Each structure stands twice: as C-alpha cells, then as structure tokens.
Amino acid sequence: MSEIFSASVIISILTSGIRLATPYLYAAIGETFSQRSGVLNLGVEGQMLLGAFVSFYVVFKTENLWLGLLSAIIVGALMGLAMAFVTVNLQAEQGISGIGFYLFGLGMSDLLFKMLLGTVETVKGFSVVPIPILSKIPVIGEIFFNQNVLVYVAFLLVPIAWFVLNKTTLGLNIRSVGENPEAADSVGVSVVKIRYFTIILGGILSGVAGASMSIALLNVFQQNMTSGLGFIAVALVYFGAWRAWGVLAGALLFSMVQAIQLRIQIIDSISLSPDIAVMMPYILTIIVLVASVSRVRAPSALTKPFDRGE
Amino acid sequence: MKKNLLVILVLAFALLLSACGSAAAPAEEAAPAEEMPAEEIPAEPFKVAIIMPSSITDLAFSQSMYDALVAVQEEMGGESAMEIVYSEGMFVVDDAAAAIRDYASEGYDLIIAHGSQYGSSLQEIAPDFPTTSFAWGTTLNTFKDEGINNVFAYEANSQEGGYVNGVMAASLSKSGVIGVVGPIQAGDADLYVKGFVAGAKSVNPDVEVNVNWIGSFSDVALAAEAANTHIGAGADVLTGTAQMVPGAIGVAEENGALWFGTQASQTSLAEDIVVANQVYDWTVVLDEMLANIKNGVYGGEAYTITLANGGLVMDYNSAFDLPADVKAAADAAVEGIIDGSIEIPVE
C-alpha cells in the first residue's frame, strides 16, 4: 500500500491525470458555452471524432501540425454550424439531434478513415515543450510544465472561459440568452446570433478535443477512438454546474481517479478485479457530486428552442 | 382527433412501405439451403462469407482473418475461384445472427463467424442448413456432441507466441519491469498474457510483469495512459493485445521503451521500437477447412494455429537490431514449444 504514496508514483499519477483531462477540458468547456446559452449538444463525441480524423489526415499528408489543428477547427465549426441550424432555426429537439450528429460523426470519421487511409498509421504529433524556468520547479514543473502545447492551451481555456462568461458583455449576453431568451431579445440581444456563436464555438473546441488526441497525445487514428469520452465530457458540464472551474475540477477528478485505478491494478499488494478498478472513476464522480450537494440550477432555457414569433 | 392521427400514421407508414417495395427490386424468398445441390457446379466460385466484430482494418483480430481469406483467394486463383463477402462491425450479437442466417439462406458455402460471442447463434442456425459449412473461433467447440456436424471451430494458441515474446522481453529489459496492456481479461487476450508472463518468468523469475486491463477494446486514450502508467512504474519493455493498442505503442516510442506485438504485425506503427510480433496466419486453418468441405465434410473438426503448424508466425522487425543471444533464446523457445519440451501453464 505504501507504494502508492511514494513521490514518484504521485507525480506519475498527476501527470497522467493532466494528460487524460485534456480532451475532456476542450469538449466540456465548449459544451459549457453552448449550455449556458440554452443549448444541449449531445453530438460532442461525433464532432470530436471528425476533428480527430481530419486533423490526423492533414498532418499525415502535409506533416504540418498547425494546418492539422486548423482543419480540426474548421470541421468542428462546420459541424457546429449544422447543429446550430438544426437546433436554432429548425428548433429541433436538442438531445435527439445531438445523438444524430454523434452517429453521423462516428460513421463519417470511420468511413473517411477507410477510404483515405485504410489502415492504422502514425504521425509525428505535437511534442512536449517544457516551459522555461517553470518546468525546472521540482515536482510541479514535471507535472504541469512538461506537456505539449495543446495541453497548456486546454488548461489556459479555463480562466479564459471563466473571464468571458462572467466579466464580459458577451458572457452576460450568453447567460441571459440561456436564462431568459425573451427578456434578452427584448433588450436587443440577438438570441439567434448568440446561440450560433456558442454552438459553433462548442463545435470548434470539440474538434480540437479530437485533434488533441489524434495529433498531440496519441498520434494515431483508430475508428471510434474517443470511446464514449464525449459523453463523459457532457456529464462533466453538469458536474461543474456550468462553471469553467467546476468543469476543471470534474475533469481532473475523473482523470486522476482513472490514472489511480490504472496504477492500483499494477500494485501487487492490492488484488482487485480489473473490472471493479475500471468502475472507480464513474462511481467516485457520482459520489463526489452527491456529497457536494450542489444546489446550482441549470440555465432556465436549457434545451428550450427560442421562437421569436410567440 | 389523436386516435385518427395514429391510425393514419400507421396506414401511411404501411402505404409508403409498399410503395417503396414496388419501386425496389422484387423481393424474392431466399431458397432454403436444403434444396441447394450438394455438388457445386465447377464454374461457380466457392462462396465464403465472414462476419467480424470489428473492422477489416483493425490491425488485429478481424484483419488477421480477412487477410488470410484474401491470401487463400489469391492462392486459389482470384475472384473467379473464390468469392468473399464480409460483414464488419457486427459487435451486436443478434445482428450477427441475422447476418449468418441470411448468408446461409443465400447459399454461401462457408460462413465464418469470427468471434467467440457468435457460438450460440451458430448452434442454433447450423442445423437448419446441413450442407452449409460454418466456422467460428476462437474456441474448440464444434457442437459435435450435440449432433451438429457442419460447424468447424478454430483457436489460436496465442500463449505460444506470448511465451516467445516474454522470453525476449525479459532478456531485453534492463529495469526488470515489463508492462502489459490488455482489453478485458478473457479469451485470446488472456491466453496471450498468460503465455507472455510465463515466458518472461522463465528467463528471469524476479522480473516484474505488470498487467493492466482497461475494460475496453476501443479506448485508445486509456490504453495509452495504461502504457504511461507502466513507464512511470519503471517498465522499459511493453506489450499489449487487441485493437486499442496503437495508442500504447505511441507512448512506448515516445519513451524509448520496446514493444512486442501480437495478432498482426504492428511494426509499421513504430519501426524503431517494435522488436517482434506474433502474427496469426489463419491460412493453415482455411486450407484444411476447404479441403474437408471439398471431400464432403462440412464440420466437426477443430483446428488450432500453433507455432508448430505455421499458423503462428514469429515476425521479427528487421530494422531492430536484436542481439544474437536474445534471438537465440527466442529460437530455442520456439523449438521447445514445438517439440513439447516447454509446456506453458494456462490452467
């Protein structure tokens, strides 16, 4: 048991957790924006998969990482645009259209993979960039400042998202559209524009979430490689109670427990069935939420289409 | 009002369907296989259908069988001699059952259900098509003792190549720690890992082999993080099985750890660090099956691919500079397994 508390083990668990948290952060921060404006996007996983494939393919062909990232952003934005049209203009039921977009992304990414690549390949992705000075700090430097660019950006997104949502007019407008679209509309905030903005932003961040896996953390593409990660990301938005810092806490908790269960499996003195170990992050996430007895309520207009004509 | 709506909904639905029906090709009742002539007309190609849980490009279990079929097809003289159709991504067991029955009623000569989860379905379908051959794996159960005579079974002694990989892994490890990444602890993956551990321990009883089961066949990210965990625990040699391992191979490469592959050759994913792969070559099994079918034996035989019969092949990465003594140890292990002097405990 003492093995798990040694410094090197803790460092390795924390660095693992930071890496695992990265795609969740992108996707969940994006989802936070769209939910704050009143739109539930269950299609995150599909957007991630398409972003993952397209960025991987572009990097595979051009060896240009930034071009790859850009293509993930474009694909995510396009998926977001389609989602926005369907949920804002056509006022479609959000949860179900999200499932539709998920299936589309799941199938399409695999289809493109089969047609364009045909087999599992690897690319040279974003490599680790130690941050000068900071990375030399013992323990903390190794955990936080010895990662690749997309990991840094994911964590930088948290304060940025907090700032935008809480300290800017844009954020105020997003929140008011999510709470009371009629009132926002009456004071001249365009509900349609705001929702288009947040859904497309969500799509972009989901696309980058996929790219962070395929061209930064894993450097491969495999069919259905996200494996339910996008749905966990949506769940983390609820965990974080629609707040950027809450989402960060949720993503870190889930990922750290994931890293811990992997470590527990290889400790000889603990004999735990692997299936039970794999359950741990899921169970603990629920338990923590129960214990925290959060009383935060969802944006009032979440999942409700806005119809100006009424 | 509402009831009317529902009635109309149902009617409209039926109407549209019948409209579609007349537009589409007239549906024909598939002839039951019993009426199929037992003797094939020579001009007709031999028709094989295969049902696979994952994709034909998974670089693992499904691909190993599909590639073997294509190889046999080439051997036999191309598409005019053998026709291959496939259903991939059939992870839903009852979808697979529907596919098996459908292929059978369309008169396919051999239907391969490439997954141990399909056995129950075959048990049920095979008796209805006595002159169609079915095959499934990995298992040795042909249901012969239940009076079913047209089911072949096949299995891979994946512990054999696992053992050889383990011997090399323990010889090459400087830290004395080896990491294994697996999906769920069952079936083929479990066999491979047991063999691998036994092989490693045979070289160095003190070697530490850490095994992680990530509970999924598709979670590439978790497989990668499991590899990271092993690296963090001091492992300098890794192995893993099933289609989610490419993520783990990437991690091994990044950290300069060595990798041993299984099921298919994974050398192309990381040429610098892949030492060797145990490659499944099902052509041995397929050849025997086809010969049997030709002689009117539609099932009842179980095949195992082994190092001895050439169904399991040790594939060494020529770009990796494997020390001669390690290669010799691996060769000795192969010899020993073939002549029976090495017995691998798999319970």
Add this chain to the structure above:
Amino acid sequence: MRSRMNALFDAMLPVFATLAALGVGMIMLLILRVSPLEAYGALWEGAFGSTNAIAETLVKATPLLLVGLGICIAFRANVINIGGEGQMIIGGILATQVGLTFTDAPGWLIIILAMFAGFLGGAIWGGIPGALKAYFNVNEILSTVMMNAIAVQLMNFLLRGPMIDPAQLEKASKIPQTARLAEAFRLPRLVPTRLHLGFLIALVLAILVYILLWRTTLGYRIRAVGQNPDASRYGGIRVRRRIVLALFLSGAFAGLAGAIQVYGVNYRMITDGSASGFTGAAGFNGIVAALFGQLHPIGTIPASIFFGALLVGANKMQRVVQIPSALITALNGLVVVFVVSSEIWRKKRQRQRLALARQAESEDDDVSPSAPELYPPAEEASES
C-alpha cells in the same frame, strides 16, 4: 376532412424526412461507386422483403419499443433517461440468474419470474439516478452516463467470474458468457422465425402504459409533475417521489427489454466488453424511437418498427453491396437529424390549427399528442 389531410401530412413527415436523408445518403453511395437503387432495394428487402425479414424487423423493434415506453414515462415526468443501456444490462443479468438458478422449475414460471427480475433490475438501475436527482440534485444525464459505464464493467466482472458458464471454466479460452438457458425457459416463438412472444408482450405493455399515463391518477400525477412541478406541489403531489417513480419505471422497461433479449433471442448473457454488444444500442435508439412516436406509447409502436426496419435493412444493405458499416452508422445519424428537424413543420401547423380552433371555439379538447417540453430545469427536485 381538412384536419384529416393535416394529420396525414403530419404523420408522413418522418417518412418524408427519412427519404430526404436517404437522398443525401445516395450521394455518399455514388461516391463509393455503389448503385443507390441496388443498395436501397436491399435495405427494403432486408426489412420487409420476406416473412423472415419482417420477423427480424419486429425482433429488432421489440427492445426499442420497450425502452421507448420507459422513455415516454420519463419524458412525461420531465426527466431524461439516457441510462437505458445500463438498465438493459442489469435487467438481463438478473433475469439470466433466475433461469440459471432454478433449472428444474416449470418453463412458464421461470419466464414470468425472469421477466419480473429483469423489470426489477432495470428499475433499480433507473431508480438510483432517480433518487439521486430527487434527493441530492444530481443531474440524471450525468448519473445515467456513469451508471451505463458501471453496468458494463459489472457485466464483464460477473460473466468472467461468478456467472461464467461452468463449461468455459474448463477451457483455456474462457469465453465470458453464462451457461445456456434450458430450452423450456425460452420465450415461445410465434411463427417459424426468430419472432418471439416478447414482441407481443411489448405491444400489450404499450397499451398498458397508455392507460397508466392517461387513465389513472398515478399517470395524471406523473404528467402533472412534468408539466408544472410547482403547481403539482401545491396540489399535494409529492414531486420527489414521482421523479423517482418515473425513472424507476423507465428503467424497469429497459430492464425488461434486457430480460426479453436474453429469453427471446440470445438464451444466455455474453459480453464482448462493451454495452452495445448485448443491447444493440437499443438503450439509445429507443430514445429516438420514442421521440419519433411523439412520446406517445401507441405512437412509439410504429416508430419502433420503423427504426427497427431501418437497422435490420441497413445490415442487409451492407451485406449485399459490401459497403463499410461506417456508412450505415453515418446514414442513421442523418435520418435522426432530418426527422427531428422536420418536426418544425408539424409544430407550425399545429400552432396554426390551434389558433384556428381557438377562433372557432372548437369543442375538441383532447390532450395534445406531444409533450410540451422535453427537458426539465435541473433544480426541480428540490422541494423546499
């Protein structure tokens, strides 16, 4: 007459939308150099082209309908249940255990007990998120997503160990599956195909759910909680209890779907490590089917058959024209998006009609066939 035409148009909307989606799919097929006529011909044939095809469609529709019925109840109470996958698994496991424990009991008794066990298993797995929502304000999307993952690992654990087929224990490969159920325990088949009694059970239950929701006090309370929790509270309805009950029942139907899948189709539990290997993703597709059926138990019947046909036909299409299964998945996604988007036309017309009716002071005071709001604000659970 005019209203009939309107109703006909509304009813045909999902069909038009599906055709539009298949039209887009045609482009994808042409890119893959596959004849769309041949492909869609195969789709039709696979779904309805023969007795066997129709039977397969209905077999596929059965779990969709059952899960969909649960979704109808949950959505009426304004809770979302995306935990159908996990609930099916737990239902399947408990039901299987019944059949494996009492091997000598008469078939009819075991079938009844097993269906009940499945019902109960799903109810527990749905009731937990319900209780968490009602008493701890844990959002049910979060808890059901997590409970799905937990159920999968629990299944893997049980099928690899405590519940494994004794015959597999002796073999090296140890396939993670239970023993096969005795033949006497299988759900009777209706025609010489795979169509089993489960489909009829689902049909009967659809009617019962309709009666429950619209003809009983309990149903009234569930719907009232969904439509206006505050008013319900003042009216003396215990909101928390109804939320738990709604998810409990919703899970129970999914659990029953799992039990029927075992006793009607698979005759054993087997795992490939994922949920959908056993459920066929019915826990998710059932949600879509319920929505296609306007969240009405009776409307869910044709909707499930429609969706089942699409799934079964698509598999046939893959076999006949040999396209990657990925195309089918993408196509299904398109169908869902198109159908759900087409709803706006129905809503617009409904609103127009409503305005007209108000003008004419029509006596038609039937309940609107669609739920006014699908999703609740998350905090409704708090009573204080």
